[in-house]
Amino acid sequence: MSTPRAPAADPVVSAQSAASARPALPRSSVRGAAQLGLAARPGVEAVAAKGWLRAHKWLLLRRLSQLGVLALFLVGPWFGCWVVKGNLTSSLTLGVLPLSDPFVLAQSLAAGHLPYRQALIGGGIVFAFYLAFGGRLFCSWVCPMNLVTDAAAWLRRRLGLKGGKAPAAASRYWLLGFVLLAAALSGSLAWEWLNPVSMLHRALLFGFGLAWGLVGGVFLYDLLIAPRGWCGHLCPQGAFYSLLGRASLLGVSAARRRDCNDCMDCFAVCPEPQVIRPALKAAGQDHPLILDGDCTRCGRCIDVCGKSVFRITTRFNRSES
């Protein structure tokens, strides 16, 4: 890339325009880099301000959670030590605790089958958990596809790929409706034939077949065609959990939004950037709490903010500090 280089001695971009009251922007931040025509490195400022570990705290916890869940499933088939049997659509933990995916059960109900009590209890537990703590916790803390799409988003940022066309934001809700409709009309779990989410997890446990192609397709789609296209715009399973997470107790709050220096790093790393603005910029709401069901509670905004604007809190704590 033939981008003009700023003088090396200049550590920050002074915001010359009207925003004289604003603090200076780091040149690695999205906005700072845009002003200089450089490639942005969101999060670098946070690393400098808080240290690497604290600037990656939630990311590390999340990876630990994703890989930990996967490990619980994998130690059985790999080492013969059975902790969790089954897969994410329905499982049995230590021979007693059933857990089922309410999205799949909803399809089964739409297809005209009332599952046995074990699946209904398991689905109820999962439903209640995500209802209480935020539906899309599943997406960012459990779903294995998140590793794939996060990798695509990371690579997209590092390669500086711009543009691409993501489908409209409502697509996933439409798709969710059609998935249930297709189940009702075909009398089968039609979506589960090619649901990349359940297929990836099942493939990791039971063997891939051609599922690699589907997973690779989602990766390339996110990388080359639509930024955050799969998880943020299409996945009907994510849409289901979005609806489920409307009234969750946990949420991210831009509690210290006064300190925001408009570096835009949080927008760059957020998988659902539209949820930040109402809370951060008081657009359409007074309090700094992110209430949007689409927020995945991944906590990456907390990590990359050099000014420590964000924090995880409960839905009742709407104070600024």
Added chain:
Amino acid sequence: MKDANDTPAPARATTGTRSSRRRFLKEAAGVAGGAGLLALGAGLYARQAAALPATALRPPGALAEGDFLSACVRCGLCARDCPYDTLKLARLGDAPATGTPYFEARGVPCEMCEDIPCVVACPTGALDHGLTDITQARMGLAVLIDHETCLNFLGLRCDVCYRVCPVIDKAITLEKSHNPRSDRHAMLLPTVHSDYCTGCGKCEKACVLPGEAAIKVLPLKLAQGSRAEHYRRGWEEKEAAGGSLIGEQVELPVRGMEDKAYGDTRLRPGETPLPQPEAVPAAPAGSGLDSRWKP
């Protein structure tokens, strides 16, 4: 990020609710169309893939294929609890619906566990918990499909399918019949009885033929003809009624072919059978040799 641009809010409001409504309608139509197409594709693919290949057998207690596909969530708990690794989940690209459990008899057949762990493990009822007696399972039906290569049909005493059958002498019996080729031997033909065959596939697995088995477990739909309900089986009706429904019939002679010279073997009261000439085995057809061996 688009919303963070510098367009002042009032300007946006005046550029019109009409154009934003139009844009919304356009987007909604596009999105609905796209999502509908994707779901339609999934549905059509699902319907096409719903045709289970004949060699893929469902676990014991599986609902009929249509119901099974609405009930099975593809969790794999049945496969995990199968002690013989008989059950596997279909991968993308395999013929059965992706993620659903199946087995192939020629690969690993069902061992018919008495406690049926796969059925117990099913959380949704795709495998019916009402099945508690494995001999009542109907995973398919064995069919001795190739009479030309089956060793017993060639007159040998292979009998392997019969010997390995877990429901031996009920699901498979050996039926004696004349061997017209040698004219002096019996053929013992493995014969499957649908009242008892569970479709476990052990016969197909054990068939000694090198490649494909002569006996195969097929889905019931393929293996069985429909019963001809309009045809009343006289012998069954007679037994049910405790006697002939139309009374004793007059036996009419066939004109010109009456009497014992024409093979009438019936005995009149008081008559004794005629002495039979000693049976001489027929010489093997075609060869001039006759060993004079008698069974």
